[in-house]
């Protein structure tokens with residue numbers, strides 16, 4: 001099985017600080033900013049925070065899967081980060097911004113049909129719905145990581161991925177568990193359609209930054225939260241899947257139950 005990992009806000013978080021390491025350390029102390037894990041001199045200075053458990057996560061995945069990074073970041077920046085977080089070389093391949101594509105008006109989509117792997121045995125872990133638009137049934141959405149040292153998402157994801165190794169085809173289970181296809185349709189494409197009708201600006205294209213970086217834009221892309229099991233953006237993530245207390249629907253099967261039960265047991 002191939003596990004494709006997004007980088008920014010999935011495995012690490014970077015602050016592009018535009019100064020030297022010494023200057024930024026002084027700034028951190030003065031403003032009580034959480035200390036970064038390492039500093040890069042590329043891009044005029046980048047303070048990088050590592051998601052807790054990343055080293056163990058990569059080692060574990062390497063033992064079971066082909067591990068691929070697929071980032072919308074540029075190569076120079078991404079390579080500097082990945083060289084630092086993967087000194088053992090657990091990551092087999094690195095794909096960068098130039099491997100993303102435009103899909104139905106969205107920029108920087110990670111289309112798994114382009115990477116030459118069997119899609120029945122391929123999973124993309126990403127914090128951004130737009131990345132998933134072309135192949136939503138292969139995706140697990142993870143909460144954003146910034147600097148929270150108490151974050152425990154990676155061990156949770158690792159257990160989910162290990163369960164998936166038993167499956168002939170990961171797509172039906174991921175589709176039922178995470179509903180990314182429906183959420184992309186409802187939260188992104190229908191919103192885009194409404195907006196195009198409103199402002200008649202057909203040249204408008206949403207990209208990754210519309211959803212991940214711009215808070216005001218996020219309000220437009222995602223409607224208000226109507227489901228108590230959804231996060232503030234109304235999106236199910238690995239944490240919320242374990243929260244379902246309703247009766248299983250017809251589409252649920254034993255594999256899905258195992259998946260959800262496993263999520264639930266991890267949360268207690």
Ligand SMILES: [Mg+2]
Pocket residue numbers: 006007008009010126127128
């Ligand atoms: Mg990301």
